[in-house]
Amino acid sequence: MQDQRDLWDWEMFFRALPPVLEGFLTVTLLVTVLGTAIAAVLGLVWAMLIRLAPQPVSGIVKWFVAFIRMTPIVVQLLFAYYAFLMVDAMTIGIVVFGIHYSTYMSEVYRAGIDAVPKGQWEATTALSMSTRRTWAAVVIPQALRATVPALGNYAISMFKDTPFLLVIGVVEMVNAAQIFGGNNFRYVEAITLAGIIFLLASYPTSVLIRRMEKRLAYAN
Amino acid sequence: MLENIQATVEAWPFLARGLWVTIQLTVLGSALALVLAIILGLMAGAPARALSVPGRIIIEFFRGTSLVVQLFFIFFVLPQFGIDLPGMVVGVLALGLNYGAYAAEVVRGSIASVPRGQWEATTALSMSPVHRMRRVIFPQAWALMIPSLASLMVHLLKGTAIVSVILLQDFTFHLDQLRRVTDTTWAYAVVGLVGYFVLALALTLVMNALEARAKHRLGRGPSLREILSPTPTAKDSLSTAGRGF
Amino acid sequence: MPTPTDPAATPIIEFRDVEKRFGDNVVLKNLDFHVNRGERVTLIGPSGSGKTTILRLVMTLEEATDGLILIDGDPLTHRIVDGRRVRLSNREIKRTRTRIGMVFQQFNLFPNMTVIQNITESPIHVLGQSKAEATRRARDLLHQVGLDDKADAHPSSLSGGQQQRVAIARALAMDPEILLLDEVTSALDPEIVGEVLGILRRIAETTDITMLIVTHEMQFARDVSDRVLMFDGGSIVEDADPDTMFTAPAHERTRKFLKAVLGEGQIGTR
Numbered sequence: 001m002q003d004q005r006d007l008w009d010w011e012m013f014f015r016a017l018p019p020v021l022e023g024f025l026t027v028t029l030l031v032t033v034l035g036t037a038i039a040a041v042l043g044l045v046w047a048m049l050i051r052l053a054p055q056p057v058s059g060i061v062k063w064f065v066a067f068i069r070m071t072p073i074v075v076q077l078l079f080a081y082y083a084f085l086m087v088d089a090m091t092i093g094i095v096v097f098g099i100h101y102s103t104y105m106s107e108v109y110r111a112g113i114d115a116v117p118k119g120q121w122e123a124t125t126a127l128s129m130s131t132r133r134t135w136a137a138v139v140i141p142q143a144l145r146a147t148v149p150a151l152g153n154y155a156i157s158m159f160k161d162t163p164f165l166l167v168i169g170v171v172e173m174v175n176a177a178q179i180f181g182g183n184n185f186r187y188v189e190a191i192t193l194a195g196i197i198f199l200l201a202s203y204p205t206s207v208l209i210r211r212m213e214k215r216l217a218y219a220n
Numbered sequence: 221m222l223e224n225i226q227a228t229v230e231a232w233p234f235l236a237r238g239l240w241v242t243i244q245l246t247v248l249g250s251a252l253a254l255v256l257a258i259i260l261g262l263m264a265g266a267p268a269r270a271l272s273v274p275g276r277i278i279i280e281f282f283r284g285t286s287l288v289v290q291l292f293f294i295f296f297v298l299p300q301f302g303i304d305l306p307g308m309v310v311g312v313l314a315l316g317l318n319y320g321a322y323a324a325e326v327v328r329g330s331i332a333s334v335p336r337g338q339w340e341a342t343t344a345l346s347m348s349p350v351h352r353m354r355r356v357i358f359p360q361a362w363a364l365m366i367p368s369l370a371s372l373m374v375h376l377l378k379g380t381a382i383v384s385v386i387l388l389q390d391f392t393f394h395l396d397q398l399r400r401v402t403d404t405t406w407a408y409a410v411v412g413l414v415g416y417f418v419l420a421l422a423l424t425l426v427m428n429a430l431e432a433r434a435k436h437r438l439g440r441g442p443s444l445r446e447i448l449s450p451t452p453t454a455k456d457s458l459s460t461a462g463r464g465f
Numbered sequence: 466m467p468t469p470t471d472p473a474a475t476p477i478i479e480f481r482d483v484e485k486r487f488g489d490n491v492v493l494k495n496l497d498f499h500v501n502r503g504e505r506v507t508l509i510g511p512s513g514s515g516k517t518t519i520l521r522l523v524m525t526l527e528e529a530t531d532g533l534i535l536i537d538g539d540p541l542t543h544r545i546v547d548g549r550r551v552r553l554s555n556r557e558i559k560r561t562r563t564r565i566g567m568v569f570q571q572f573n574l575f576p577n578m579t580v581i582q583n584i585t586e587s588p589i590h591v592l593g594q595s596k597a598e599a600t601r602r603a604r605d606l607l608h609q610v611g612l613d614d615k616a617d618a619h620p621s622s623l624s625g626g627q628q629q630r631v632a633i634a635r636a637l638a639m640d641p642e643i644l645l646l647d648e649v650t651s652a653l654d655p656e657i658v659g660e661v662l663g664i665l666r667r668i669a670e671t672t673d674i675t676m677l678i679v680t681h682e683m684q685f686a687r688d689v690s691d692r693v694l695m696f697d698g699g700s701i702v703e704d705a706d707p708d709t710m711f712t713a714p715a716h717e718r719t720r721k722f723l724k725a726v727l728g729e730g731q732i733g734t735r
């Protein structure tokens with residue numbers, strides 16, 4: 001057995017690599033990518049419904065979005081997990097993350113739509129464009145461009161939230177690290193490894209996004 | 221439905237205790253986060269690189285490594301080195317460090333966006349850097365940062381729900397007990413989500429009031445009393461009358 | 466009154482071979498001029514000629530990239546040691562800075578303080594005056610600028626002209642030896658300009674503060690100035706007393722500029 005007071009044990013670190021990396025690749029990344037995709041699409045749906053649907057639909061959607069946004073994803077995961085026991089936990093996780101983050105994204109889209117200059121709307125009227133064409137050809141393309149950095153930021157944020165999945169028993173990266181630590185009576189290497197991977201993956205991405213934001217700001 | 225209500229009433233002492241833990245985590249976590257945010261935000265925005273570089277590194281570190289990693293590090297790793305903290309302290313530390321790093325960015329950004337003329341006026345009046353920050357820049361930045369800090373506080377409140385995994389008996393922990401005597405939808409959706417939603421709304425209201433007060437102090441917008449009173453106060457009508465001179 | 470040719474006077478402001486560049490943009494080059502104690506000097510010249518930059522250098526809001534600026538014979542931000550130009554310590558710079566005050570085009574009152582707090586803040590915390598003393602002086606200054614009743618008002622409830630009068634009182638409360646005024650009426654509605662200029666005229670008449678003024682109000686410049694400097698492209702084109710400058714400028718460039726600002730046939734009229 002290890003001396004408990006050793007600060008750091010490289011052998012333990014390398015033994016922790018396979019399970020932690022597996023959790024990272026098979027769960028953390030997968031949930032982040034699919035969850036972000038769902039959030040991007042659903043968020044636009046919410047934004048359009050709030051903007052275009054008649055009352056009471058738009059009002060209900062607005063409240064639903066606020067409700068999801070202001071309540072913990074952990075409780076949402078637990079609710080969905082027990083309410084849909086026949087669905088596997090991983091799928092539950094992807095969908096709940098997607099829905100939760102779609103409520104953040106809908107705000108971003110709303111702001112993006114509001115930022116389309118008034119002249120653009122007037123021009124579509126002057127050209128007698130249908131509502132459908134106005135949105136599809138003019139408003140959404142312009143609104144979307146500005147939302148790319150925000151989508152990226154939320155993807156990073158979701159990435160760092162994926163350990164919440166451990167409340168429904170999904171073995172993502174941090175859960176894997178914790179299990180490894182428990183089995184070996186030593187946590188420092190495995191948990192630190194998980195932290196390093198988060199840092200290595202999220203910091204460069206956020207620098208990239210900041211650069212993109214600057215470019216977009218110049219373009220305007 | 222009736223049975224659920226009855227079961228909830230019976231479980232109320234536990235739920236209330238859980239809510240209290242959640243509220244404590246939120247308030248203490250936010251307090252720690254705010255203190256760290258101000259220190260780190262001032263460091264990161266300082267002109268001296270000896271301050272700004274360490275500030276930036278600490279902020280990026282705690283933002284980049286994820287709340288749960290920090291929570292587990294304090295809960296599982298520190299005891300290995302003889303640092304065994306009570307559950308509440310573990311929760312508050314993790315929440316405060318993680319959200320404090322996010323809030324530090326808000327503090328830095330708000331300070332940087334106080335108009336340049338304000339900084340220059342303090343130079344023309346020979347104020348020292350500390351005096352300038354304390355009396356002129358920070359009070360103005362404060363009004364700018366409250367909305368973002370408020371939304372971070374709601375995030376922190378939501379983040380407290382994860383501490384049940386380190387065996388802290390917060391609101392979420394007791395929801396699981398309630399689920400066993402009622403049903404999933406009742407326990408998690410009706411009691412749980414609505415409970416958190418109400419907390420979040422209350423928090424938002426408090427922060428809106430703080431923001432109104434801060435803006436009023438800068439001479440923008442009505443005072444809290446004016447907002448809360450249903451009829452225009454005497455002061456209100458006076459100031460409107462005074463404007464016409 | 467000392468004049469530029471008075472050999473006995475130590476200039477209170479002296480620029481020696483000053484250069485100021487922003488990146489590759491050389492804004493001031495080889496600039497030499499001085500202002501004597503008690504003098505009122507107005508800088509005129511087209512937009513972008515470097516007038517604001519000169520005031521900001523004196524206020525230490527910017528630092529020269531070369532050359533020396535002396536205040537009453539003492540270096541402001543840099544001195545020459547063993548032939549090399551070295552920066553003074555922040556402490557030394559601050560000591561000189563308290564002798565200088567500035568009024569800005571955009572007023573820059575502190576919105577988180579009342580009028581009286583704006584005025585007393587630095588006298589109390591920088592000069593170490595007692596609160597009672599600072600408040601008494603502030604009320605006296607508010608009286609001079611005609612705002613006795615606004616002591617407890619918030620800046621945002623004041624008109625632009627009133628805000629600028631408070632800003633003038635705030636600068637004077639520091640008892641500066643040098644007062645820098647950068648287009649202090651440019652952000653004001655035309656009908657308000659007169660009230661602010663009137664106050665500045667009164668200060669010019671009743672005090673002996675050295676003033677360095679940038680303004681487009683030529684009549685005002687002519688009335689209060691002892692000397693007018695015409696700038697173009699970062700250097701001095703003409704240095705003359707106001708009557709000469711406005712009635713018989715020596716340089717074609719000055720004539721053109723004055724004609725553009727004052728309109729045809731305006732030169733020489735009062």
Ligand SMILES: Nc1ncnc2c1ncn2[C@@H]1O[C@H](COP(=O)(O)OP(=O)(O)O)[C@@H](O)[C@H]1O
Nearest residue numbers: 487490492510511512513514515516517518519
């Ligand atoms: N902070 C700055 N950064 C870069 N260029 C500047 C800055 N301040 C002033 N300048 C440049 O210096 C020149 C002179 O400006 P200024 O002193 O404001 O002129 P004036 O007050 O005579 O109109 C201008 O070309 C301006 O663009």
Ligand SMILES: [Mg+2]
Nearest residue numbers: 516517518648
């Ligand atoms: Mg200028």
